Amino acid sequence: MSLARVSTASGEEFAGRTLPVRPELRAVLPWPGLRRGATIALRGSTSLLFAILASATAEGSWAAVVGLPGLSVLAAAEAGVAVERMALVPRPGTQLGEVVAALTDGLDLVAFAGTTMISTAQTRKLAARVRQRGTVLLPLGPWPSADVELRCANGRWYGVGAGDGHLRYREVEVHATGRGAAARPRSVRMLMPDPGGPVALATGTGNARKDQHSPATLPISRATG
Structure with missing residues (x-):
């Protein structure tokens, strides 16, 4: 893999440009895609991260995921991520900020866990760097300068009955807050995964009512989402 994607272009060259999503x-983004140079914080589910990465990587963009040693490449592939264009840095050690900064020089999307390890000064530098490089930064956790924060809540799995069946799909609420164009809160109900694919909108009174089995309310895990 080459890290030579980025030219010496200024941030203005990327203004208004988006990666597919x-x-x-x-429905929860203020742009028609993932705006280059933006910081989008993700909280509550690894499935949400996969959904964000899927279209961009499938259409040729390169991504990195840093600081998630338990990440399942198979789960990413099943969610539609082009894993051959996803670099993994499971354990960046104490140099998390430096590793993330280096990756923004060569990749289109950079996601990372361990946000509390990044100092305020590094946060400001990273924000300026991604704007200049046109990278989409995806902190997996709280991030004070995020343009948008997407948070999964109230996850419910369906398919398990009274001692029988298996988990088939999960309904979650995705809430968005942010600043500027994203200042108005937005939310959408989604199925992640959907019985027929990785992601779908939850419609009407909920696809779950068509299932004969009862819902199972389980905690949403950042590691396994």
């Missing part, structure tokens, strides 16, 4: 997520 799944249609189901456009």
Whole structure:
């Protein structure tokens, strides 16, 4: 893999340009895709991260995920991520900020866990760096200068009955807050995964009522989401 994607272009060259994103997520974004140079904090589910990465990597963009040693490449592939264009840095050690900064020089999307390890000064430098490089920064946790924060809540799995069946799909609420164009809160109900694919909108009174089995309310895990 080459890290030579980025030219010496200024941030103005990337203004208004976006990377593709799944249609189901456009309802909670203030842009028609993932705006280059933006910081989008993700909280509550690794499935949300996969949904964000899927369309961009499938259409040729390169991504990195830093600080998630338990990440399942198989789960990413099943969610539609082009894993051959996803670099993994499971354990960046104490140099998390430096590793993330280096990756923004060569990749289109950089996601990382361990946000509390990044100092305020590094936060400001990273924000300026991604704007200049046109990278989409995806902190997996609280990030004070995020343009948008997407948070999964109230996850419910369906398919398990009274001692029988298996988990088939999960309904979650995705809430968005942010600043500027994203200042108005938005939310959408989604199925991640959906019985027929990785992601779908939850419609009407909920696809779950069509299932004969009862819902199972389980905690949403950042590691396994």
